[in-house]
Each structure stands twice: as C-alpha cells, then as structure tokens.
Amino acid sequence: MLSYIARRIVQAIPALLGVSVVSFILLHIVPGNPVRLMLGQHYTAARAAALSNQLGLNKPLVVQYLIWLVHMCEGNLGFSYSYNLPVTTAILHALPNTLALVLIASLLAQFIAIILGTIQAYFENSPFDHIVTILNYFFYSMPSFWLAILMVIFFSIDLHWFPSGGVINPQDPNPGFFDWLHHLVLPAVTLTLITLAGWSRYMRSSVRDNLLLDYIRTARAKGLRESQVLFRHVLRASLIPQITLFGLSFPSLFAGALFLEQIFNYPGMGILYWNAISNLDYPIILGVTMFLGTLTIVGNLIADILYSIIDPRISLGSGDSM
Amino acid sequence: MVSSVEMPEQNSSAADTSDRWRTWKRFWRYPLSGVGVFGVVFLFAFSFIGPLFYHVSPLAVDFSAILQAPSVHHLLGTDDAGHDVLARMMVGGQASLEVGFLSAIVAMAFGTVYGMFSALVGGWVDVLLMRIVDVLLSIPSLFILMFLDAAFKPSVFLMVFVIASLGWMGVSRIVRGEVLKIKTEPYVEAARLAGVRTGRLMWKYLVPNFIGTVLVTTTFSVAGSILTIAGLSFLGLGLPPPAPNWGADLSVSMNYIFQNTWWLDYPPGILILLSQLSVNFIGDGLRHALETRAN
Numbered sequence: 001m002l003s004y005i006a007r008r009i010v011q012a013i014p015a016l017l018g019v020s021v022v023s024f025i026l027l028h029i030v031p032g033n034p035v036r037l038m039l040g041q042h043y044t045a046a047r048a049a050a051l052s053n054q055l056g057l058n059k060p061l062v063v064q065y066l067i068w069l070v071h072m073c074e075g076n077l078g079f080s081y082s083y084n085l086p087v088t089t090a091i092l093h094a095l096p097n098t099l100a101l102v103l104i105a106s107l108l109a110q111f112i113a114i115i116l117g118t119i120q121a122y123f124e125n126s127p128f129d130h131i132v133t134i135l136n137y138f139f140y141s142m143p144s145f146w147l148a149i150l151m152v153i154f155f156s157i158d159l160h161w162f163p164s165g166g167v168i169n170p171q172d173p174n175p176g177f178f179d180w181l182h183h184l185v186l187p188a189v190t191l192t193l194i195t196l197a198g199w200s201r202y203m204r205s206s207v208r209d210n211l212l213l214d215y216i217r218t219a220r221a222k223g224l225r226e227s228q229v230l231f232r233h234v235l236r237a238s239l240i241p242q243i244t245l246f247g248l249s250f251p252s253l254f255a256g257a258l259f260l261e262q263i264f265n266y267p268g269m270g271i272l273y274w275n276a277i278s279n280l281d282y283p284i285i286l287g288v289t290m291f292l293g294t295l296t297i298v299g300n301l302i303a304d305i306l307y308s309i310i311d312p313r314i315s316l317g318s319g320d321s322m
Numbered sequence: 323m324v325s326s327v328e329m330p331e332q333n334s335s336a337a338d339t340s341d342r343w344r345t346w347k348r349f350w351r352y353p354l355s356g357v358g359v360f361g362v363v364f365l366f367a368f369s370f371i372g373p374l375f376y377h378v379s380p381l382a383v384d385f386s387a388i389l390q391a392p393s394v395h396h397l398l399g400t401d402d403a404g405h406d407v408l409a410r411m412m413v414g415g416q417a418s419l420e421v422g423f424l425s426a427i428v429a430m431a432f433g434t435v436y437g438m439f440s441a442l443v444g445g446w447v448d449v450l451l452m453r454i455v456d457v458l459l460s461i462p463s464l465f466i467l468m469f470l471d472a473a474f475k476p477s478v479f480l481m482v483f484v485i486a487s488l489g490w491m492g493v494s495r496i497v498r499g500e501v502l503k504i505k506t507e508p509y510v511e512a513a514r515l516a517g518v519r520t521g522r523l524m525w526k527y528l529v530p531n532f533i534g535t536v537l538v539t540t541t542f543s544v545a546g547s548i549l550t551i552a553g554l555s556f557l558g559l560g561l562p563p564p565a566p567n568w569g570a571d572l573s574v575s576m577n578y579i580f581q582n583t584w585w586l587d588y589p590p591g592i593l594i595l596l597s598q599l600s601v602n603f604i605g606d607g608l609r610h611a612l613e614t615r616a617n
Contacts (some may be wrong), residue, residue, distance in 0.1 A: 018457030026466065030473035141598035143549055145556050145569075146591035149576060153587065157580060164579075255464040259553060263576070273465060274557070277472045285469060292462035300460075 005305060012297045019293035020072070020286070024065050027282055034280035038081055055081070068286070077290070078283035082275065087287040090272060098268030100184065101260070102253045105191035106246060113196050114242060117203025118235065121211060132200070139197035144256050148190045148263040155186060162186045165265035187260040194256055199245055206238040240306055247303035250295050345534075348611035355607030361600025365593070369415030380409040380566040392585050399585035401574055403564070411589050414566035418597065421481045422548035428486035430540040433493030438524060440494070441501035452498070455491045463488040467550065471559035478561070481554075485547050492543075493536055500532035534612035541605035545598050552594050568594050 035048050035057065052058040056067060071078060077087035085093075120129045139147075156164035162185050210216065211234060219229045258270035265271075269288060276284035349355050378396075384404035392399045398408035440451040470484050504510055510527050518526070554560045555569030563570060568590040575586035 014453065015456050015460050018453070019460050022457060022461060023466070026470070030470065137599065137602070138595075141545070141595055141602055143552060143591065143594045143598070145553065146572060146594060149572070149579065149587060149591070152579060251462055254462070258464065259556070262557065273468070277469055289462060289465055292465060293460045296460045296462065 001308075004308070005301075008301050008304065012301065015297055016290075016294060020069065020290055021065070023286055023289045023293075024068070025061075027285060028061055028064075034081055034282060037280050072290070077287040080276075080281055080284050082279040082281045083284070087283045090284060091269070091287055091291060094267060094269045094272040097266060098254070098257050098261070098270065101187055101191060101257050101266065101268065104184065104188045105195060106249065106253055108188070108192045109195040109199055110242070110246065112192070113199035113203050114235075114239065116196075116200040117242075118207050118230075118238075120200070120204040121207035122230070124208060129204075133204075136197045136201050139193050140201070142194060142197075144190060144194045145259045145263060147193065148187070148260055151186050151190050152263070165263070183264075183266075187257075187264045187266055190260055191253070191256050195249065195253065199242070202245060203238065203242050206241055207234055210234045210237045240309070244303040244306045247299035247301070247306070250299035251292065254292055254295070345611045349607050352607040352610045354603040355611075358600045358603025358605075358607060361596055362604065365415060365597055365600065366419060368593075369412055369419055372412040373409070376409060376412065378406045378409040380405060380413040381564055382406065382409075398589055399583075401571065401586060402578065405564070405566075407571070407585055407589060410566035410571055411568070411593060414568050414571060414590070415593060417478055417561055417565070418548050418551055418568055418594075420478055421485065421551045422544050422597070422601075425482045425485040425489065425547045426540050426544040428482060429490040429543060430493055430536060432486065433490035434497050434536060436490065437494035437497030437499075438501050438528065441498040441505065442524075448498075452495075455494055458488070459491050461488070464550070464553070467554060468557065468559055471554055476554075476559070476561055481551055481560070485550055489543055489547065493539055496535050496539060497532055500535070501528055504528055504531050534608075538605055538609045538612060541601060541608055545601040545605070548597050548601070549594070 035051050035055070036043055039047055039051065049058070056064055059067070068078060075088070077091070079085070080087050080090050083090050116132055120132050123129055152164045155161045163183050164186075166183055216229060216233055219233050220226075224232075254269065257268060258273070260266065261268045261270035262274065269291075272284065273288045275281070276288065376397075382405070384396075384400060384406075386404070387396060387400045388402060388404045390396060390400045396406050396408070398406070398411065401407055401410070436451065440448045466488060467484060471481075474480055504527070510523070513523055513527055551560055552567075552569035552572075555567040556573045558570070558573065560567050560570055571586070572590040572594075575583060575590070578586060
C-alpha cells in the first residue's frame with residue numbers, strides 16, 4: 001500500500017511539471033504587457049526597461065521558467081506585481097476563506113446526499129423518491145451564479161435574513177465568529193445545493209445497486225434485522241465510493257466558489273485570481289494555477305487510494321501487497 | 323466500389339438498422355428524452371427563428387426607455403442602456419448555442435481521433451500521449467479559460483477553439499480504453515487478416531463499439547460548454563459587449579438587484595437553466611437507450 005502511494009506521488013511530479021510548463025507558456029505567449037500596465041501613465045521606455053530587468057521579464061523564456069521552477073521548489077512562488085506581497089502570502093491570505101466555503105459546502109452536501117440518496121434508493125419510486133429526483137435534476141442543471149442571485153434577492157433583499165456579501169460586517173467594531181458565519185450562509189448554501197444534486201444521484205444509484213446484490217439477500221436470509229442490513233452492509237458498501245467524490249470534486253468546487261466569491265464579494269482565491277488576471281499579475285496567476293493543479297492531482301490520488309482500499313479487486317500493480 | 327465487397331455489408335447494415343431502430347425507440351420511451359428534445363428545439367427556434375418575427379435590434383439603444391418593466395413596446399422590458407431584453411435573449415442564445423454545440427462536437431472529433439491513434443499505435447507514443455492527457459486534465463480549465471479570454475478579444479470562433487481545446491481529454495480516454503479492449507478481439511484480428519483496410523476497420527469495427535459512450539459524453543459536454551460560455555460572459559470575459567449574451571446580461575441585472583428589476587434577473591437565468599435541463603435530459607435518454615442495448 002505504502003509503496004503504491006509512493007509510486008503515485010512520484011508519478012504526479014511529471015504531471016505537475018507539465019501543468020507548470022503549459023501554464024507558463026500560455027501566460028507568456030498571450031498578448032499583454034504587465035510592465036506597461038504597472039507603470040500606467042508613468043510609462044517611459046527607460047522605466048519600462050528598468051522594471052522589466054528588475055522583474056526578470058527580459059530574460060529568455062526558458063531562463064525565466066527555470067528560475068521560477070527553482071524558486072518554487074524552495075517554496076517561493078515569487079512576488080506579486082499588484083499586491084506587493086509574496087505570492088504565497090497572498091494565497092495563504094485568500095485560501096482560508098475559500099477553504100471554509102468549499103469545506104462547509106461539501107461536508108453539508110455529502111451529509112445530506114448520503115441521507116437523501118439512501119432514503120430514495122430504499123423507497124424507490126415512492127413520492128419522496130420522485131420529488132427528490134426532480135429537485136436533483138433542477139439543481140444539477142442550475143447555473144451557480146443564477147442561483148446565487150436568486151438567493152440574494154430572496155434571503156437578503158426581500159427577507160433581510162442574511163447579508164448580501166462580504167465576510168464581516170464593517171460597522172461592527174468587534175466582529176465575531178457568528179458574524180462571519182452569518183456572512184457565509186448564503187454562499188455556502190448555494191454551493192451546497194449545486195453540489196448536493198449530483199452527489200445524491202450518485203448515492204441513490206450506488207445504494208440501489210448494492211440492495212440488489214446477493215450478499216444483501218444472504219444477510220436478510222440469515223435473519224438480520226433490516227436496520228442491520230442497511231447500516232452494516234448497504235451503507236458501508238456505498239459510503240466509500242461516495243467519499244471518493246470528494247477528491248474528484250475539488251476542481252469543480254473551487255470553480256463554483258470562484259463565481260460565488262464574485263457575487264457575494266467574498267475575498268477568497270477566486271477574487272485573488274480575478275484581480276490577478278485584470279492586472280496581468282503573472283506570479284499570482286501561475287501560483288493559483290499551480291495550487292489548483294496540485295489540488296486536482298492530490299484529489300485524484302486520494303480517490304484512487306480510497307477506491308483501492310474498499311475494493312481489493314482493484315490491483316495496485318505488480319509486487320504490491322496491501 | 324467492388325460489388326462483391328458490398329454484399330456482406332448489406333447484411334450487416336440491415337442488422338445495424340434494426341439495432342439502431344431499437345435504440346431509437348428506447349430513447350423515445352424514456353420519458354425525459356421528449357422533454358429534452360422539445361427544450362432544445364424550442365431554444366433553437368427562439369434564438370434563430372425568433373428574430374425573424376420579432377423585429378427589434380438587440381443593440382438598438384432607446385434612451386427614453388431605460389430599465390423599463392415589460393410593456394407592449396418592449397415585451398420583456400429594457401436594460402440599463404435601453405436595449406430590448408427579449409431581442410437580446412433571442413440573439414444572445416445564438417452565440418450560446420453555437421459555442422455550446424460546436425465546441426462539444428470539435429472536442430468529440432479531436433478526442434476520438436486522438437484516443438484511437440494512441441491506442442492503435444501503442445508503445446511509447448501511447449504512453450506519451452496519455453501523459454499529455456493527464457497533464458491537461460490536471461489544469462484548472464476554468465481558470466485557464468478566464469485567463470485566455472481576458473488576454474484575447476473573444477469571438478465565437480475563439481471561444482469554440484478554447485473551450486474545445488480544454489474539453490477533449492475525457493473523450494480521448496474513453497475511446498482509447500475501448501479501442502485497446504476491442505483491438506485484440508478475434509473478430510477484429512480476423513478482419514485485419516482478411517485484408518480489411520485500416521480506415522474501414524476503424525469505421526466498421528471499432529467506431530460502432532464506442533460511439534454510444536462518446537455520444538452520451540458529448541451530449542453532457544454540450545451542456546457544460548453552454549454553461550461555461552454563460553459563466554465566462556457573466557464574469558465579463560465572454561464575447562465583448564454590447565454583443566448580447568445570456569451570461570453577460572445576467573451580470574448586468576446584478577447592478578440593479580436592489581431595484582427589483584425582475585425582468586432582468588429571470589429571462590437569462592431561465593434560458594440557461596432550460597438549456598442545461600434539456601441537454602441533460604437528452605443525455606440521460608441517450609445513456610438509457612444505449613446502455614439497455616448493451617445489456
């Protein structure tokens with residue numbers, strides 16, 4: 001098992017290098033001159049040359065890439081042009097907000113999806129099953145940004161239950177945890193609803209498939225109570241594939257968060273990236289892209305490992321013992 | 323061309339036809355397929371035929387009618403520049419549907435060829451090509467799309483190209499897997515030994531085996547592409563204004579969210595939702611029809 005994980009991590013390195021090369025090339029072949037943008041009206045040829053030199057932008061692309069790569073290996077993602085901060089600081093500043101949003105939403109979504117999906121599968125074709133199926137279709141197809149707007153209209157403007165954006169109340173001299181939570185409700189619920197729809201469909205079909213298997217019939221035949229059959233056998237078999245969805249959903253969760261951060265004016269990775277694009281802040285753009293690429297690869301790795309743990313039929317490769 | 327070769331083909335195509343007919347019937351028997359097809363037909367008619375009957379330019383600025391609620395003059399009201407919302411919804415749909423369908427089709431075609439090539443050539447080429455796919459799948463595509471759209475002046479062509487170039491990898495993996503599975507099957511070996519040309523071999527023996535899966539994947543990616551262009555436009559990165567677009571028009575509504583301009587909030591959202599629902603319904607119907615055939 002350990003050697004499998006180690007091998008997968010080693011395999012992930014070329015993929016990460018590939019991500020960095022592709023992002024780096026894309027960034028530098030597109031039109032746009034960050035130096036011109038940074039100098040603005042103070043632009044002169046001499047100043048531009050000096051700044052280019054200072055930022056290392058006048059070196060050949062390969063040299064720039066290698067410098068960046070060496071620094072990245074040392075944990076240094078460079079210095080942001082527009083924030084005047086190290087990129088790692090800027091990312092670490094924005095990350096907790098996004099992580100809070102993504103984690104709360106995905107935990108909630110997972111929890112509700114497991115309950116809904118199980119009930120649906122257990123009472124297949126009941127009115128409850130049909131209603132949840134219809135709602136799932138609806139939210140699965142719902143664009144997150146429109147749902148967010150509707151949430152603001154109903155729960156913030158019409159009902160005044162929740163603030164329409166931000167992370168804390170600027171008028172509150174002593175904003176506490178509950179104020180923060182209060183601001184998080186609308187974006188988190190929006191992301192939960194969108195994520196939940198796909199996940200509960202998945203749970204429903206996996207519980208349904210398990211209910212039809214022979215060992216469930218055996219379990220019933222040997223006289224286990226229905227609750228035991230459900231919790232000890234069916235749920236156990238359905239839960240871990242469900243949890244692998246976590247790992248595989250990192251990219252879509254962060255993409256969803258990106259839109260919601262815009263709408264709710266919630267300062268996280270999405271807003272950081274958005275500002276970086278507007279300012280041609282290459283170091284931030286690369287840093288965020290690398291961060292998300294790493295997250296995607298790690299998510300896939302976690303999903304694969306979880307999968308191999310539950311299903312011994314999945315071979316981990318030759319010479320491997322679990 | 324040579325009639326003796328055509329002979330066995332007649333039989334196989336007769337079998338194909340009845341098979342296809344069965345799939346077709348299964349597709350329509352699935353209750354949501356019809357809803358989905360109706361939705362897509364409606365959206366195409368609304369966007370492409372609608373403007374033939376509703377003669378209002380989506381770009382005509384009417385300063386005497388800014389942010390007006392629906393009335394006889396403007397059936398769905400006007401936005402902050404006095405543009406007619408209904409006209410904008412119609413013409414805005416054109417770009418969404420074009421980009422959605424074209425980019426999914428381009429991605430499907432490229433992914434299929436790529437996956438087939440990788441599987442058939444095999445060896446280190448296959449390893450290399452699949453590593454490239456791994457890399458591209460790890461790239462946060464929405465973030466790259468945002469960046470590319472910000473850097474270039476987006477046109478329909480560019481959007482199709484960019485969305486397709488980040489969306490073909492899934493298909494290529496499916497196709498490669500299927501071809502690897504099939505290419506050692508005895509009947510394919512037999513056909514190859516019998517001297518069937520490679521092109522024909524692919525078309526007659528390989529493609530029918532994975533076309534169903536690819537079709538289902540492509541259908542869902544049509545929905546994905548429509549959502550992507552709407553999302554990018556919502557962020558201000560789609561086709562440049564004042565070109566009408568569902569996503570961009572929805573983002574305009576956000577500026578007036580406190581003024582109860584419901585005629586700006588609902589039409590674009592409903593149209594995007596309808597496009598997603600319809601295409602996903604068709605995808606489910608296709609999956610249903612094709613999977614039952616496999617059983």
